[in-house]
Structures are given as C-alpha cells and as structure tokens.
Amino acid sequence: MTAPVNAELSASLQAARQDYAALLDKKLKLDLTRGKPSAQQVQLANAMLALPGEQYKAADGTDTRNYGGQQGLPELREIFGELLQVPASQLLAQGNSSLELMHDSIVFALMYPLPGGQRRWSNEERIAFICPVPGYDRHFTICERYGIEMIPVPMTADGPDMAEVERLVSTDPGIKGIWCVPKYSNPDGTTYSDETVRRLASMKTAAPDFRIFWDNAYAVHHLTDEEVQVADILTACADAGNPDRAFIYGSTSKITWAGAGVAFFGSSEANVKWLLHCTAARTIGPDKTNHLRHALFLKDADGVREHMRKHRELIQPKFDAVLNIFDQQLKGLATWSRPKGGYFITLNVPDGCAKEIVRKAAEAGIALTPAGSTHPYMDDPQDRVIRIAPTFPSLEDIEVAIAGVATCVRLVGYEKLASAQGLDATD
Amino acid sequence: MTAPVNAELSASLQAARQDYAALLDKKLKLDLTRGKPSAQQVQLANAMLALPGEQYKAADGTDTRNYGGQQGLPELREIFGELLQVPASQLLAQGNSSLELMHDSIVFALMYPLPGGQRRWSNEERIAFICPVPGYDRHFTICERYGIEMIPVPMTADGPDMAEVERLVSTDPGIKGIWCVPKYSNPDGTTYSDETVRRLASMKTAAPDFRIFWDNAYAVHHLTDEEVQVADILTACADAGNPDRAFIYGSTSKITWAGAGVAFFGSSEANVKWLLHCTAARTIGPDKTNHLRHALFLKDADGVREHMRKHRELIQPKFDAVLNIFDQQLKGLATWSRPKGGYFITLNVPDGCAKEIVRKAAEAGIALTPAGSTHPYMDDPQDRVIRIAPTFPSLEDIEVAIAGVATCVRLVGYEKLASAQGLDATD
Numbered sequence: 140m141t142a143p144v145n146a147e148l149s150a151s152l153q154a155a156r157q158d159y160a161a162l163l164d165k166k167l168k169l170d171l172t173r174g175k176p177s178a179q180q181v182q183l184a185n186a187m188l189a190l191p192g193e194q195y196k197a198a199d200g201t202d203t204r205n206y207g208g209q210q211g212l213p214e215l216r217e218i219f220g221e222l223l224q225v226p227a228s229q230l231l232a233q234g235n236s237s238l239e240l241m242h243d244s245i246v247f248a249l250m251y252p253l254p255g256g257q258r259r260w261s262n263e264e265r266i267a268f269i270c271p272v273p274g275y276d277r278h279f280t281i282c283e284r285y286g287i288e289m290i291p292v293p294m295t296a297d298g299p300d301m302a303e304v305e306r307l308v309s310t311d312p313g314i315k316g317i318w319c320v321p322k323y324s325n326p327d328g329t330t331y332s333d334e335t336v337r338r339l340a341s342m343k344t345a346a347p348d349f350r351i352f353w354d355n356a357y358a359v360h361h362l363t364d365e366e367v368q369v370a371d372i373l374t375a376c377a378d379a380g381n382p383d384r385a386f387i388y389g390s391t392s393k394i395t396w397a398g399a400g401v402a403f404f405g406s407s408e409a410n411v412k413w414l415l416h417c418t419a420a421r422t423i424g425p426d427k428t429n430h431l432r433h434a435l436f437l438k439d440a441d442g443v444r445e446h447m448r449k450h451r452e453l454i455q456p457k458f459d460a461v462l463n464i465f466d467q468q469l470k471g472l473a474t475w476s477r478p479k480g481g482y483f484i485t486l487n488v489p490d491g492c493a494k495e496i497v498r499k500a501a502e503a504g505i506a507l508t509p510a511g512s513t514h515p516y517m518d519d520p521q522d523r524v525i526r527i528a529p530t531f532p533s534l535e536d537i538e539v540a541i542a543g544v545a546t547c548v549r550l551v552g553y554e555k556l557a558s559a560q561g562l563d564a565t566d
Numbered sequence: 567m568t569a570p571v572n573a574e575l576s577a578s579l580q581a582a583r584q585d586y587a588a589l590l591d592k593k594l595k596l597d598l599t600r601g602k603p604s605a606q607q608v609q610l611a612n613a614m615l616a617l618p619g620e621q622y623k624a625a626d627g628t629d630t631r632n633y634g635g636q637q638g639l640p641e642l643r644e645i646f647g648e649l650l651q652v653p654a655s656q657l658l659a660q661g662n663s664s665l666e667l668m669h670d671s672i673v674f675a676l677m678y679p680l681p682g683g684q685r686r687w688s689n690e691e692r693i694a695f696i697c698p699v700p701g702y703d704r705h706f707t708i709c710e711r712y713g714i715e716m717i718p719v720p721m722t723a724d725g726p727d728m729a730e731v732e733r734l735v736s737t738d739p740g741i742k743g744i745w746c747v748p749k750y751s752n753p754d755g756t757t758y759s760d761e762t763v764r765r766l767a768s769m770k771t772a773a774p775d776f777r778i779f780w781d782n783a784y785a786v787h788h789l790t791d792e793e794v795q796v797a798d799i800l801t802a803c804a805d806a807g808n809p810d811r812a813f814i815y816g817s818t819s820k821i822t823w824a825g826a827g828v829a830f831f832g833s834s835e836a837n838v839k840w841l842l843h844c845t846a847a848r849t850i851g852p853d854k855t856n857h858l859r860h861a862l863f864l865k866d867a868d869g870v871r872e873h874m875r876k877h878r879e880l881i882q883p884k885f886d887a888v889l890n891i892f893d894q895q896l897k898g899l900a901t902w903s904r905p906k907g908g909y910f911i912t913l914n915v916p917d918g919c920a921k922e923i924v925r926k927a928a929e930a931g932i933a934l935t936p937a938g939s940t941h942p943y944m945d946d947p948q949d950r951v952i953r954i955a956p957t958f959p960s961l962e963d964i965e966v967a968i969a970g971v972a973t974c975v976r977l978v979g980y981e982k983l984a985s986a987q988g989l990d991a992t993d
Binding site: 176 | 600602603605608609611612615616617618619620621622629630631632633634635661662663665666669670673677688704707708711712819823824825826847848849850851852853854855856
C-alpha cells in the first residue's frame with residue numbers, strides 16, 4: 140500500500156475515528172458471517188413445498204416412499220452428472236449435505252483401506268492434508284477433529300501454488316489429500332486453471348492412496364455472463380493414469396434449499412464401490428422422495444442453469460454494493476477479490492490488522508467471520524484475510540454493514556500506518 | 567418336539583415330499599426377507615406428498631428452507647419425545663435413518679471419548695458388545711465392520727437373560743455396550759419386562775462408558791388392542807445413578823415412509839451435547855422441511871397413535887395368516903412367536919434344519935432372510951431360527967409363501983427325524 144504523507148494520514152485517521160464514533164451510535168446488529176442464501180433465494184424453489192404432489196414413483200418405477208436405492212434416484216443423478224462433470228453411473232445422490240459426505244469420506248478412509256491404499260488411514264503413523272489458503276473453515280475443522288495435520292499452500296490466480304503442491308506430495312507419503320474448491324473458491328472466488336487441474340491430476344504422489352477432495356460447491360453459481368468453466372478433473376485423472384484420485388462433491392444447498400437439498404458424491408467406479416460398501420452398514424438408502432421432488436422441480440441441467448440465473452439476479456447487486464463501497468473507501472489501503480461467482484469476497488487488509496478490524500466491527504454490531512477462519516488452526520500468519528459473505532442480508536443491510544466494515548478497516552489500517560510512522564496514534 | 571412313531575413319520579415325510587414337488591411346480595417368486603412396509607402402508611402417508619404446502623416456517627419462526635437447527639424442529643421433537651419417552655429438549659430429530667444414528671454413535675465413540683469415558687474406544691485394547699439373540703442383523707453388521715467383538719446372550723420372555731448380562735458386564739471392562747430392541751423385538755416380538763429395564767439401568771458395569779443402544783424401532787407399532795408399554799429407560803438410568811447409560815433411537819421409517827422419514831436420538835443432556843459436538847463437524851443441520859412435513863401430517867402423539875392403527879389394519883391380517891398356517895401345519899414340529907407388535911415372526915425349526923429349510927424355500931422361489939442372520943457372525947449355533955417378515959407382500963402372496971415355507975419345514979424336519987430314527991430318508 141502507498142503510505143500517505145503524514146498530514147494526509149493524520150486527516151485520514153481523524154476522519155476514520157469520527158466515522159467509527161458515528162458507526163457505534165447506530166447500534167447496528169448485522170451478520171455477515173456465513174455463506175447462507177437469503178429468504179428471497181430459497182423462495183425461488185417454493186414450488187417444491189407441494190412436490191412431488193401426486194407422484195411418488197421414479198421414472199424406473201421405484202417407489203420413493205420405501206426402502207432401498209442406495210445410489211439415489213437415477214433421474215436426479217443424470218441432471219447433476221452433467222453439471223458436476225461425472226457420468227451419472229458414477230454419481231451418487233445422497234442426503235442433505237455435501238459436508239457430511241466429505242466428513243464421512245475421511246472417517247471411512249480412516250476405517251477402511253481405500254482403493255490403491257495399503258492400509259486404512261488410522262493405521263498410518265501420520266496423515267496430512269494440503270490446505271490451499273485462504274480456504275474453507277469447515278474443511279479445516281474436519282481435519283482438526285480427526286488429527287489430520289494441515290499444511291497450508293498459498294492460492295494463486297490459477298489455484299493452489301502447484302510447484303509447492305507437487306514438491307510436497309512427491310516426497311511426503313503422509314500427505315493423503317488436498318482440499319480444493321475448484322470453481323469460485325471459498326473465499327477468494329478463484330477458478331482453477333486448466334493447467335492447475337492437469338497438474339493436480341498427473342502429479343506424482345508418494346502416497347498411493349492420495350485423494351483430491353474436489354468440493355465443487357459453486358459449480359453453477361455464476362455472478363457474470365461469463366459462466367466460468369473448470370476442467371473435468373475425473374477425466375484428467377483417468378487420462379493421467381490416476382483414475383481413483385478425485386473425490387467430487389456437490390449439492391443443491393445453494394440451488395434449492397440449504398439443509399433441505401440433495402448432496403452428491405462422484406468418483407471412479409472403484410471409489411464409488413468403496414463408498415457404497417462403507418455406507419451399506421450405515422443406511423438402507425437416502426431420501427428418494429426428496430430426490431424426486433428435486434428432479435421434478437429442476438427438470439434437467441438447463442433447468443438448473445436457468446434457476447441459477449434467478450439467484451444471480453438477487454445476489455449480484457449485493458456483491459456490486461460491497462465492491463462499490465470498497466472501491467470508494469479502501470483504495471490504497473486494502474485489496475479485495477472481484478469474484479465471477481460463488482458466495483464470498485476476500486478482503487485483504489494491511490498485515491496484522493484483520494483480528495482488530497473484526498473486533499472493532501463486532502463492537503459496532505457487525506458480525507464478521509472470525510479472522511483466521513480462512514486458515515488451518517485459525518492461524519492467518521499475516522493476520523490479513525477477512526471473508527465477506529454478502530448473500531444473506533438485504534441489499535440495504537449489506538450497504539450499511541459494508542460501509543461499517545470499511546470504516547473499521549480505515550480506522551485500524553490508518554492507526555497502524557500512523558503508529559509505524561511515529562505519529563501519535565492516540566490523538 | 568414329540569417324535570411320531572415310524573409309520574406316522576413315514577406318511578408325514580411322504581406327504582411333505584409330495585407337497586414340495588407341487589410347490590416347485592408353482593415356480594413362485596416371493597420375497598419375505600426384509601421388514602419393509604407394503605405399498606398400502608406407505609400410501610397412508612400420501613398427504614405428505616404435497617406438504618408442507620404453502621408453509622415453510624416452523625412454529626418458532628425458523629425458516630425450514632435454510633441452514634441451521636442442528637437439533638431438529640422443536641414441534642416434531644415434542645411429538646416423538648412423548649412416544650419415545652424422552653424429554654423433547656433431550657431428543658434430536660435428524661436425518662432419514664435411525665440406523666445411521668446408531669452407526670454414527672459407534673463411530674463417534676471410536677473417535678471421541680464418551681461422557682464418563684477415559685479414552686476413545688479406538689484407543690481401547692478390545693471392545694465388545696452384548697448381542698441378545700435372536701437379534702437384528704444390521705446391528706451385528708455395524709459391530710463386525712468396526713472390529714467390535716459380539717457376545718451373544720439368549721433372549722427370554724422378559725428380554726435378555728439378565729443374570730448372564732450382569733455377570734458379563736460386571737467383570738469385563740471391554741464390554742462397552744448392549745444392543746436392545748426393547749419393544750416388539752426384532753425378530754421375536756418380545757417386550758422387555760419392567761424388571762429387565764430396571765436391571766439394565768442399575769447393573770454394575772466394569773466399563774465406565776458402557777452404553778445401552780436402545781433401538782426403540784417399534785415403539786408405536788402395535789398389532790393388538792393391548793398396545794404394550796415398555797418401562798422408561800432414561801428415567802430408570804437416572805434413578806439408578808447412571809444417567810448417561812442409554813442411547814435411545816427411533817424413526818418414522820415404519821410410520822410414514824421408509825427412507826423418507828425422520829430419525830431420532832434421545833439421551834441424557836451430557837450425551838446429547840456430546841453427539842451434537844461430534845456432528846457439528848459433519849453437518850450444518852438436518853432436513854427441517856421434512857421435519858415440518860412430518861409435524862404437519864402427524865400433528866401430535868395421538869395423531870401418530872391413530873395413524874398406527876391404520877397400519878395395524880393392513881398388517882394384522884398378514885400376521886394372522888402366517889400364524890394360522892403354522893398352527894395348522896407345524897404343531898409339534900416347530901415353534902413360533904405370536905408377536906403383539908413389530909414386524910416379524912420368529913420361527914424355531916428343529917435343530918440343524920434352518921439353513922436347509924431356507925435353501926429349499928429358495929429353490930421353490932421363496933426368499934427368506936438367510937438362516938443365521940439373527941445371530942452375530944451369522945452363527946446360529948443350533949441352526950434353528952428363521953425370521954419371517956410378513957408385512958411387504960400382499961395377503962394372498964403371504965398365504966402362498968408361508969404355506970410353501972411350512973412345506974419346506976415339514977420336508978426338512980421330517981427328513982431329519984426320519985434320519986435320526988434310522989428310517990430311509992432317501993425313499
């Protein structure tokens with residue numbers, strides 16, 4: 140950042156202090172913490188409230204009201220096979236949460252040897268995952284719960300720093316996985332380049348049972364006309380001679396309803412067979428009636444695409460509002476992502492300021508995701524990254540909240556600058 | 567069994583052989599393997615196909631279409647709290663399968679120390695469960711998958727042989743749990759006596775983190791006007807100073823829809839807190855829209871009771887048909903349960919004959935649950951128990967299938983008797 144000269148800085152700091160005092164007076168109570176769809180967004184799927192209606196049979200005659208069908212309803216797997224780049228025969232439609240499927244994949248890998256593995260992970264001396272940062276806190280929580288060491292690798296404009304990833308996985312057999320949100324990544328909105336996908340698929344790994352956890356949470360969640368595509372990881376892995384490398388996850392949580400949607404797992408035939416073997420002891424099958432409800436409502440892949448454009452209409456103005464305020468108020472002081480899709484904006488504040496900004500915002504009644512959440516062990520070593528989740532509040536609330544956040548960034552940022560330049564920051 | 571004199575036996579065997587030949591000629595294709603509701607039964611809940619209809623908010627204003635609400639919808643927990651004898655505040659409404667909840671409770675106990683436990687189960691040298699026999703094969707499968715040793719204990723008319731259970735758990739700290747289906751047990755329809763419940767709750771256990779897995783799958787699944795009650799295990803445990811001993815499970819799989827219902831977990835406050843901590847890394851919450859759908863359809867505990875009487879009208883004739891055929895054809899040769907509720911009839915055939923009878927039935931196109939399934943490791947040491955599941959087929963098919971089963975019992979039973987008495991069984 141370009142440091143203003145002392146007089147300018149003094150004035151900036153003074154203005155920020157006045158604005159923060161005014162912000163406190165507003166006694167706000169606003170929440171920007173989680174990537175949660177708004178009431179208007181979930182409303183878009185309200186036709187599902189009365190579905191499946193008269194119907195209860197799947198296209199193949201299966202009675203969705205009864206037991207069975209561990210793989211999920213074929214017609215729904217067809218729709219999302221196309222969108223998640225997985226053949227429907229290798230895509231499972233399951234419960235209401237892809238996080239569950241990721242969690243369970245790891246628990247099952249701890250308990251049952253994976254295809255290509257020599258032993259179950261719990262019998263390994265040490266297990267580690269590569270965690271591109273900034274990343275998704277719930278991924279990190281799963282690792283932390285099960286004693287999986289997390290190795291941060293920085294994100295670039297093309298995805299994870301592949302030279303570093305290749306170096307790590309080629310020599311360390313304890314590294315069993317990497318978390319990837321390949322499209323419109325959480326939180327910085329990056330889409331992995333074709334070259335990144337190719338290198339992930341083809342890199343040498345010291346662990347024979349290394350897995351890419353491909354959390355394609357935002358596969359169809361565009362914010363621009365560009366509708367960015369990511370390369371097909373499953374085919375890339377197969378082409379590179381590593382057919383069992385990728386575990387692919389997706390869900391309708393941010394398409395239809397969050398918590399009442401359908402989650403998907405896709406992979407190679409061997410991995411799908413492995414997962415079905417593991418889950419056979421756990422359940423007699425997923426909620427096929429909800430699968431049917433979704434298939435009837437969404438109709439086909441184009442139906443999903445069309446539905447997502449309605450989401451875009453609702454949330455793009457919120458993203459624009461955030462970016463406008465940042466553009467107006469934070470140039471030269473901070474940087475931020477301009478995502479083409481997904482649910483988040485990453486705000487990079489001056490080093491050492493993120494925690495204090497989040498604290499100041501909380502004091503002003505604006506709840507932000509805790510600083511550090513974007514990094515394993517809550518440890519953002521530069522204390523720099525703040526994740527902004529603009530979807531849930533109203534546009535009006537977003538504008539008020541983000542103006543408040545900008546004030547906090549200015550306050551803490553200018554104080555830090557002033558202190559570094561020996562100005563009296565207490566004045 | 568009373569052995570007929572030789573001439574009588576010869577005639578019986580001859581008749582059985584003729585009947586079996588005629589049975590083969592019928593080229594049947596009937597399935598009595600699983601405890602699955604019929605199409606008529608799931609049809610009873612068809613009003614749910616268009617629910618929740620216009621509504622999407624819970625009684626407390628929660629939007630069921632969005633994230634959150636890890637404990638499940640309060641109004642549904644109220645309804646089933648009464649029926650499962652658990653305060654609603656200690657009852658969780660979760661996904662579509664109670665088997666999942668049992669599986670996950672065990673996996674979490676392997677991974678996280680339980681309240682009262684000194685370490686997680688996977689750090690114990692050995693873990694064992696008591697398995698009352700005959701019992702439910704899916705319980706045994708979970709144990710087998712995770713290396714949990716199974717110790718069979720015989721069922722009596724009052725539940726498990728409590729003297730044997732008390733002897734085992736008091737001395738063996740490796741015994742961490744017992745599987746119980748306390749009402750209308752799978753497969754023999756037994757309801758635990760009040761004294762059995764009291765002894766389970768109060769017995770001394772060498773393991774400080776011993777748990778009763780109380781699978782109350784048939785809590786409201788009556789077949790007679792008696793509507794049998796089982797004593798309240800949670801209160802019994804608390805009264806005995808063992809408040810954290812019972813994990814209680816239930817579901818609407820056999821009330822509304824199998825696979826599209828709602829499952830419940832109830833326990834002490836400490837255990838519920840433990841489970842919520844474990845699941846917090848796994849999911850952002852269950853499908854609350856399905857909870858609302860169920861609450862609107864079932865209305866209250868009396869609504870559930872009334873609904874279950876409609877199930878009884880459909881399935882009691884099927885149970886009666888089975889019992890009538892057994893009464894007419896198998897007296898003196900086999901014994902069977904006369905359940906007052908639940909989903910199964912246990913048929914006890916002459917020792918050493920169950921496998922062969924199931925094989926003969928399969929040859930005649932009648933699929934039965936594999937002999938041995940009612941015992942850990944598929945090992946019924948007397949090869950005697952066959953589980954009959956009469957709910958799914960039509961009454962007509964049940965009559966045909968059970969007459970066929972009776973023929974197989976007569977064929978194999980009389981052959982065995984004849985062989986024991988030195989008669990030529992090949993004639």
